[in-house]
Amino acid sequence: MRSPDRPPGTTASGVRESMRDRLGDEGVAVATVVAVEGSGYRRPGARMVVDPEGTHRGSVTAGCLEESVRDIAARVVTDGDPRLERFDLRDDAVEGWGLGLGCNGVIDVLVEPLDASFGPALAELEATRPVTVLTAVGSTDPAVDAGDRTTLTGAGRVSPGRDPLPEAVADAAERRLDGTDADVAARLSVGTDAGEVDVFANRLVPTPTLLVFGGQADADPVASLALRAGFRVRVATARGGRADDGRFPDAVDVRSTHPAEVADAVDAPAYTYAVVMSHNFVDDRLAVAALLDTDVPYVGVMGPRERFRDLRESMDRTLDAADRDRIAAPCGLDLGGDDPAAIGFSVVSEVVAVHNGRAGGRLTDLEGPIHDRSEVP
Amino acid sequence: MRSPDRPPGTTASGVRESMRDRLGDEGVAVATVVAVEGSGYRRPGARMVVDPEGTHRGSVTAGCLEESVRDIAARVVTDGDPRLERFDLRDDAVEGWGLGLGCNGVIDVLVEPLDASFGPALAELEATRPVTVLTAVGSTDPAVDAGDRTTLTGAGRVSPGRDPLPEAVADAAERRLDGTDADVAARLSVGTDAGEVDVFANRLVPTPTLLVFGGQADADPVASLALRAGFRVRVATARGGRADDGRFPDAVDVRSTHPAEVADAVDAPAYTYAVVMSHNFVDDRLAVAALLDTDVPYVGVMGPRERFRDLRESMDRTLDAADRDRIAAPCGLDLGGDDPAAIGFSVVSEVVAVHNGRAGGRLTDLEGPIHDRSEVP
Numbered sequence: 236m237r238s239p240d241r242p243p244g245t246t247a248s249g250v251r252e253s254m255r256d257r258l259g260d261e262g263v264a265v266a267t268v269v270a271v272e273g274s275g276y277r278r279p280g281a282r283m284v285v286d287p288e289g290t291h292r293g294s295v296t297a298g299c300l301e302e303s304v305r306d307i308a309a310r311v312v313t314d315g316d317p318r319l320e321r322f323d324l325r326d327d328a329v330e331g332w333g334l335g336l337g338c339n340g341v342i343d344v345l346v347e348p349l350d351a352s353f354g355p356a357l358a359e360l361e362a363t364r365p366v367t368v369l370t371a372v373g374s375t376d377p378a379v380d381a382g383d384r385t386t387l388t389g390a391g392r393v394s395p396g397r398d399p400l401p402e403a404v405a406d407a408a409e410r411r412l413d414g415t416d417a418d419v420a421a422r423l424s425v426g427t428d429a430g431e432v433d434v435f436a437n438r439l440v441p442t443p444t445l446l447v448f449g450g451q452a453d454a455d456p457v458a459s460l461a462l463r464a465g466f467r468v469r470v471a472t473a474r475g476g477r478a479d480d481g482r483f484p485d486a487v488d489v490r491s492t493h494p495a496e497v498a499d500a501v502d503a504p505a506y507t508y509a510v511v512m513s514h515n516f517v518d519d520r521l522a523v524a525a526l527l528d529t530d531v532p533y534v535g536v537m538g539p540r541e542r543f544r545d546l547r548e549s550m551d552r553t554l555d556a557a558d559r560d561r562i563a564a565p566c567g568l569d570l571g572g573d574d575p576a577a578i579g580f581s582v583v584s585e586v587v588a589v590h591n592g593r594a595g596g597r598l599t600d601l602e603g604p605i606h607d608r609s610e611v612p
Numbered sequence: 613m614r615s616p617d618r619p620p621g622t623t624a625s626g627v628r629e630s631m632r633d634r635l636g637d638e639g640v641a642v643a644t645v646v647a648v649e650g651s652g653y654r655r656p657g658a659r660m661v662v663d664p665e666g667t668h669r670g671s672v673t674a675g676c677l678e679e680s681v682r683d684i685a686a687r688v689v690t691d692g693d694p695r696l697e698r699f700d701l702r703d704d705a706v707e708g709w710g711l712g713l714g715c716n717g718v719i720d721v722l723v724e725p726l727d728a729s730f731g732p733a734l735a736e737l738e739a740t741r742p743v744t745v746l747t748a749v750g751s752t753d754p755a756v757d758a759g760d761r762t763t764l765t766g767a768g769r770v771s772p773g774r775d776p777l778p779e780a781v782a783d784a785a786e787r788r789l790d791g792t793d794a795d796v797a798a799r800l801s802v803g804t805d806a807g808e809v810d811v812f813a814n815r816l817v818p819t820p821t822l823l824v825f826g827g828q829a830d831a832d833p834v835a836s837l838a839l840r841a842g843f844r845v846r847v848a849t850a851r852g853g854r855a856d857d858g859r860f861p862d863a864v865d866v867r868s869t870h871p872a873e874v875a876d877a878v879d880a881p882a883y884t885y886a887v888v889m890s891h892n893f894v895d896d897r898l899a900v901a902a903l904l905d906t907d908v909p910y911v912g913v914m915g916p917r918e919r920f921r922d923l924r925e926s927m928d929r930t931l932d933a934a935d936r937d938r939i940a941a942p943c944g945l946d947l948g949g950d951d952p953a954a955i956g957f958s959v960v961s962e963v964v965a966v967h968n969g970r971a972g973g974r975l976t977d978l979e980g981p982i983h984d985r986s987e988v989p
Contacts, residue, residue: 245833245952274916276830276891278950294952297891298828451675453653456622456840463837465953514653514674539651563976568945570961571968573655575622575671576842584947584961585974591948596973597962599940 246465248442250293253284254349255357262287263349264308268295269372269435270422273325273340280420280437284349287312295344299324307346317347317382319372345372345435347382351396355386356439363441363503364389365416369400369408370437372422375430379404400434401427408436416440416505417592441506442467443590445583446531448497448522449473449512450482456579457510459485464583466508471500473518494521504530508586510566512537520546527558533589535566535582568595623842625819627670630661631726632734639664640726641685645672646749646812647799650702650717657797657814661726664689672721676701684723694724694759696749722749722812724759728773732763733816740818740880741766742793746777746785747814749799752807756781777811778804785813793817793882794969818883819844820967822960823908825874825899826850826889827859833956834887836862841960843885848877850895871898881907885963887943889914897923904935910966912943912959945972 242249257263268281276297283293283301285308295304300322311318322342359366367387371379384397385405392405399405407425419438424431445461447454450472458468462485469488483489490500494513501507509526511519511534519536523546526534536543543564547554554562567581568588588595619626634640645658653674660670660678662685672681677699688695699719736743744764748756761774762782769782776782784802796815801808822838824831827849835845839862846865860866867877871890878884886903888896888911896913900923903911913920920941924931931939944958945965965972 243833243953245829245956246954247951274919276950281950294829297830297952299891301829452671452678453622453674456620460837460840460957463833463953464957465951512674514676542651563974565975567975568961568965569970569973569975569978570965571970572964573653573658574624574842575674576620576840577623577964577968579622580837580841580957580961580964581975584945584957587949587954587957588945588947588974591954593946593948594974594977595945595947597940597965597971598942598944598946598958600971601946 242442242462242465242467244292245294246463247282247293248465248467250282250284251357251360251442253292254282254353255361257284257286257349258354258357259351260286260349262312264312264346265349265353266295266304266308266344266346267435267437268342269319269345269420270343271340272342275340275342278420279422279435280418285309296342300342300344304344304346307344311346312348315348317345317370319381320344320346343372345370352384352386352394354395355388355393359386359388360439360441363506365438365440367409367412368437368439369405370435371400371404371432372435373433376401376427376432378429379427379432400432403427404432404434408434412436412438441503443586444469444503444507445586446471446497446500446507446509447486447512448494448500448509448519448526449514449537451512451514453575453578454512455482456575457512457582458483460579460583461485461586464587466583466586469500469502469507471497473497473513473515473522494518495525497522498525498529501526501529501531505532507531508533508535508590510535510537510582510586512566512582514538516542516546520550523562524550524552527552527554527561532561533586534562535585536562536564537566537578537582538564540565563589619819619839619842619844621669622671623840624659624670625842625844627659627661628734628737628819630669631659631730632738634661634663634726635731635734636728637663637726639689641689641723642726642730643672643681643685643721643723644812644814645719646696646722646797647720648717649719652717652719655797656799656812657795657816662686673719677719677721681721681723684721688723689725692725694722694747696758697721697723720749722747729761729763729771731772732765732770736763736765737816737818740883742815742817744786744789745814745816746782747812748777748781748809749812750810753778753804753809755806756804756809777809780804781809781811785811789813789815818880820963821846821880821884822963823848823874823877823884823886824863824889825871825877825886825896825903826891826914828889828891830952830955831889832859833952834889834959835860837956837960838862838963841964843960843963846877846879846884848874850874850890850892850899871895872902874899875902875906878903878906878908882909884908885910885912885967887912887914887959887963889943889959891915893919893923897927900939901927901929904929904931904938909938910963911939912962913939913941914943914955914959915941917942940966 264285285291371383385400445466468486570581641662662668748760762777822843845863947958
């Protein structure tokens with residue numbers, strides 16, 4: 236088993252990894268943004284882990300609230316009780332914007348001990364399965380307390396370490412999230428016979444994987460930048476024993492394959508983005524065909540568009556509309572530059588954009604909000 | 613003087629730094645792509661440095677020719693004579709594309725000892741001044757040999773360590789490049805009384821700088837990704853002594869400033885891209901105003917567009933069309949995601965795109981060639 240570099244704490248996957256590492260340790264807290272009104276840097280679902288020494292990994296704002304949250308975390312791990320804290324950063328507004336703190340808006344943060352209740356979600360994600368965590372963050376029903384939690388796994392509902400939500404509340408929340416296949420962090424109000432339960436419903440999909448097919452020198456920055464963007468990295472090389480020479484310290488898996496068998500390197504197709512960059516025409520063609528036979532949502536092909544046209548025309552299969560939607564050729568965003576670093580940024584930025592359903596143009600040229608609104612479908 | 617992390621060898625700035633480090637050392641060679649016909653991974657002007665041990669930094673292809681170039685480099689440093697090598701990768705084409713090497717096209721590579729003739733260009737770039745290097749790569753004029761070189765500096769023409777080009781040839785090349793303010797790598801044929809001289813004309817602009825105004829936690833990935841993209845990084849923080857706590861190992865300069873004096877941190881305005889991200893409304897406004905008074909080509913402002921509208925409306929100055937062209941607000945490419953890593957990719961990718969005259973967006977959605985053609989204006 237290789238020991239890859241850790242994804243940085245500036246990514247959701249890095250925070251998840253910290254949670255897995257520290258699960259069961261005494262004195263560790265997790266803070267989660269459960270709602271933002273107005274302008275916040277992070278969206279609901281943003282998390283940070285605070286350890287007993289007060290150091291933290293991840294963030295809930297751009298640095299405005301982390302110190303306050305650390306103080307709350309210290310109390311929460313002492314009491315053992317989850318706590319919902321509201322930060323109203325509009326109070327110190329100057330001309331409508333926070334002067335001292337530099338954030339604006341009202342941010343609700345749930346601070347909890349990193350207890351066994353997180354176990355099932357972390358295990359599902361580690362096994363590359365999506366999972367939904369339902370947590371009461373407030374309730375007028377005396378039978379429900381803040382922190383009550385039910386985790387919806389593929390194998391059923393579980394609630395280790397915490398009281399479960401009433402079945403009817405979990406049913407209602409599950410129905411509202413039905414059919415989503417992306418991260419969702421939403422706040423739902425669900426009525427019971429005895430009151431209303433305020434539920435933070437968090438659908439989490441596994442950390443996405445970037446699979447690089449190709450082992451030339453230009454694969455290095457793609458792999459290392461992908462880790463920094465929060466992806467799990469896998470590398471499949473063809474025609475050459477460069478699989479195990481330590482060149483890809485950022486990858487969880489490096490293997491030498493026949494290009495027609497590159498799909499063997501795909502362990503979680505729904506969450507895998509593949510970049511085909513062997514620079515060998517025949518190998519690339521075989522790999523593209525093999526990848527299209529899987530359910531990967533993205534197959535990026537490096538090289539000029541004329542090359543891809545030739546590649547497509549010489550394939551045994553005809554590409555249908557669904558295939559063409561998944562293929563990016565030439566892969567990458569239009570950043571210019573020709574050195575491997577620029578190409579790495581181009582490719583990894585496109586994969587981030589596609590993963591988030593975006594098109595990668597300049598925000599200054601667009602209309603509308605920067606962030607998606609976290610809405611229940 | 614801080615000792616920042618080195619820009620990686622996958623960037624032009626990393627290769628320049630290697631050349632500066634090794635200038636004057638025995639047995640070091642430089643290989644430069646001087647022309648590409650057909651499809652090549654790297655464009656003219658791509659360089660690699662080969663040291664006497666045969667290790668190299670930088671690249672001339674995606675890994676197809678580096679080994680051959682190393683062998684040539686060994687001969688060149690022994691003979692002392694520059695050598696132009698043509699690689700015709702179409703010869704082994706299968707279905708029109710290289711099977712074995714995976715590159716396609718005809719690539720001319722100039723391999724030279726890293727001698728004193730490189731000194732003036734490296735010194736000019738280090739002093740953040742643009743420079744033009746004219747090198748004969750072929751000649752039917754018996755008075756001119758391959759490798760003859762004239763460097764056009766702000767202070768005049770110099771030719772240490774090599775024979776200069778005839779004045780008339782340098783005059784003609786200089787006229788052809790007049791008015792360019794970007795990297796240009798072009799091959800020109802210039803007639804003399806006694807024949808034709810084939811000149812590789814390389815206009816080089818200084819390594820671009822990314823200036824971060826702001827010192828909260830989200831500045832870290834912006835700084836570290838910018839270094840990986842080949843930028844020099846400077847950080848200016850306001851209101852707080854976080855300037856010297858080692859948080860920005862990737863920066864050549866970290867200072868605490870008053871926001872109205874942020875321009876003091878701009879040492880090469882024409883090549884500086886500024887990102888304003890203090891998260892403090894008043895500080896950001898002061899910094900934007902101060903930066904617009906310099907000649908920086910890009911002022912990115914982090915935060916939602918409504919915040920920038922308020923910021924603009926409360927400024928003492930009116931923004932004219934030239935100001936608005938330089939401002940990106942919200943800064944960054946539309947990649948989605950809200951964690952500091954995703955925002956770092958968004959911002960740095962935009963700066964790379966703007967530096968290269970591109971608009972972001974997905975290459976697969978565009979028409980036309982990926983690379984700019986290197987043409988003399």
